[in-house]
Structure formats: C-alpha cells, structure tokens
Amino acid sequence: MAVRTLLGLLRPWQQFRTTIITLRGKTLVEHGCARSMSTDTTTDNLTLSLDSKTGIATLEMHRKPVNGLNLEMLTDLNIALEKAENEKSCKGLVLTSGLPKIFSAGLDILEMYQPKPERLAEFWRTLQNMWMRLYGSRLVTIAAIAGHSPAGGCLMAMSCDYRVMATGKYAIGLNETLLGIVAPFWFRDTMVNTIGHRETERALQLGHLYGADEALKVGLVDHLCDQEEVVKAATEEMSRWLKVNAVARQLSKSAMRQATIDKLVVRQEQDIEDFMTFVQRDAVQKALGFYLQSLREKRG
Numbered sequence: 001m002a003v004r005t006l007l008g009l010l011r012p013w014q015q016f017r018t019t020i021i022t023l024r025g026k027t028l029v030e031h032g033c034a035r036s037m038s039t040d041t042t043t044d045n046l047t048l049s050l051d052s053k054t055g056i057a058t059l060e061m062h063r064k065p066v067n068g069l070n071l072e073m074l075t076d077l078n079i080a081l082e083k084a085e086n087e088k089s090c091k092g093l094v095l096t097s098g099l100p101k102i103f104s105a106g107l108d109i110l111e112m113y114q115p116k117p118e119r120l121a122e123f124w125r126t127l128q129n130m131w132m133r134l135y136g137s138r139l140v141t142i143a144a145i146a147g148h149s150p151a152g153g154c155l156m157a158m159s160c161d162y163r164v165m166a167t168g169k170y171a172i173g174l175n176e177t178l179l180g181i182v183a184p185f186w187f188r189d190t191m192v193n194t195i196g197h198r199e200t201e202r203a204l205q206l207g208h209l210y211g212a213d214e215a216l217k218v219g220l221v222d223h224l225c226d227q228e229e230v231v232k233a234a235t236e237e238m239s240r241w242l243k244v245n246a247v248a249r250q251l252s253k254s255a256m257r258q259a260t261i262d263k264l265v266v267r268q269e270q271d272i273e274d275f276m277t278f279v280q281r282d283a284v285q286k287a288l289g290f291y292l293q294s295l296r297e298k299r300g
Ligand SMILES: CCCCC/C=C\C/C=C\CCC/C=C/C(=O)SCCNC(=O)CCNC(=O)[C@H](O)C(C)(C)COP(=O)(O)OP(=O)(O)OC[C@H]1O[C@@H](n2cnc3c(N)ncnc32)[C@H](O)[C@@H]1OP(=O)(O)O
Pocket: 065, 066, 068, 101, 102, 104, 105, 106, 107, 108, 109, 110, 148, 150, 151, 152, 153, 175, 176, 179, 181, 182, 183, 184, 274, 275, 278, 279, 292, 295, 296, 298, 299
C-alpha cells in the first residue's frame, strides 16, 4: 500500500527533473530531461531507463554479486515494474542484467536461511507481487539473458513474453530440488505454460538446469545469440511485437495468463503460510545450510 501511494506521487517521466526518493532506507535517483524525453531510475539494485523514441524501457539488474532476489531488490523491482506499467508512452520492457555472466541467481537464499518470520512473510509476499506484476504486464516483456538464470531467475525470465539467451556455458531452469526445496505451484504453472506438462514434470523432479542449446530445444528460451548481442537481439525482437495492435495483443496475453495469476490471487495468504511452514522446517533449514556451505566451498 505504501509503495502504491508513493508511486501515485511520482511525476510523469517526460518532465525535466532530478528527484531523489528514499524508500526503505534506499535511495532512488531520477534524472529527467524534457529534450531527450528520457528518464533513468537507479537504485542500489537496478536501473530503469526509457527510450522515449521507441517506447522501450530497459530494466537492468545489478545487485552484486549475483542479482540474488532479496526483499529490497524485489521491492525495487516492484516499483520499477509499476512505474514502467503506469508510463503511458512505455510499450515494452527489456529485462536484463548489468552483471557479467549472471542474469539472476534466483532468490537470495539468505532470506530463507535462519529467517525472521516477519521478514520472511514480507519477502514472500513481495516476490508473489513481483511475479504477478511481471507475468501480467500490459507491456511486451523480453528477457535478455546473458548469464546463469537458476530458480527465481528462471521464473523472472519465463514471466516475460520472449527470451533471448547467450550461447555459452550458462544454465537456466528450476533447480529447487537440488537445494532440498520445492518450487511453489505458481513457479510450476509458469513453467508448464512455457514448456508443457511432461517436460516440466521431468525438469522439476530432477532440478534440471538447461544449457542454452537444450533450453532452446524445449522452448524454455526462444532465441540464442552471442553474449554481446543479447540486448540488441531482444530490442530487435521487441520492434516486431510492437507492430501488433496493442489492445489485441494485450487481450490475447491476458486471455492466456490471467487464470494462472488468479490462482495465486485467491490463494495468496495460504501460499505465504505454506511457504513459511515449509521453509522453517528443521530438515529444510539443514538442507539450505548445506547448500550455502557448498556454494562457499566451491569458491575455495
Ligand atoms: C509440498 C509442500 C510444498 C510447499 C511449497 C511451498 C513453498 C516452497 C518453498 C520454497 C520455495 C523457494 C523457491 C526458491 C527459489 C530460488 O530461487 S532458490 C535459489 C536458487 N539459486 C541457486 O541455486 C543458485 C546458486 N548459485 C550458483 O549456482 C552460482 O552462484 C551461480 C549463480 C552459477 C554463479 O556462479 P559464480 O559466478 O561462480 O558465483 P559464486 O557461486 O562464486 O557466487 C558468488 C557469491 O554469491 C553467493 N550466492 C550465489 N547464489 C546465491 C543465492 N541464490 N543466494 C544467496 N547467495 C548466493 C555465493 O555463495 C557466493 O558468496 P560468497 O562470495 O562465497 O560469500
């Protein structure tokens, strides 16, 4: 609610201004210029910029070291997505990463390991809201994936309308079972909607992480190109989508996705409870502890 109120107060992008907003102890800096008609919003975690000529916004994540989705990053993502959504001249959004070799490592595991219950609930609600916003966006959304994209990173990518991935040794998929956890129903639904039931069933049980070629083959991503070309390829693809009648396209998207979103809308509170109960189990805490340890040991 506080976020909505704040967003309601934001002025349109096409005005000359520099605005500094402090939110949850974070600083958002906005630079606007009437002549170039473009505005950047930058936080510690991301930058949102709009090319007013094309109507294409770029949302670049840059939370070091791996774009782990913690509460603050998810809050920033929600604000940025809502801002792009509310900006009339914005028609499409490219979601990408400013960090080398990483799209997003998914949820920040430290949010789930030895958590404080109140923050854990807020964390999960903020993630739910981010997914509903991105999956249900009126904008054409294209993920430009120039690096690893496991679990929550894969969810974000799958929530876009189209995925461009870099060739190379990067992995994408819902690998939750490898951490000893279970992908919630709306993660699963999003994957079923993307690659089908059978392939999802196999991938989820195995916690399978797809390489780029295999991801293309099963339809988890739509296009492969060189790492340096990923954002360019996403933008080129976007221009094709933007030629379609916007209302017809949005209605078609909503017809395909709204039922999946509504499933979470009606079960949102129950889903938070289920998540909290599950994650705070001793066995799950132990498994997460081992996984974190193995990540640290990998680094040596
Ligand atoms: C039947 C009942 C059902 C009920 C169900 C209800 C609820 C369901 C419950 C839970 C659902 C939760 C869903 C979870 C979704 C997730 O997204 S979990 C996160 C999954 N992510 C991963 O497994 C990725 C792990 N990371 C990596 O594999 C690698 O880091 C990499 C992304 C491939 C990058 O490799 P590299 O470049 O070599 O970087 P490092 O491995 O060295 O990492 C750098 C530092 O970052 C730390 N780190 C990496 N990933 C994470 C992360 N996700 N969270 C927190 N921290 C992370 C890593 O430890 C390094 O830290 P240090 O520098 O060593 O301190």
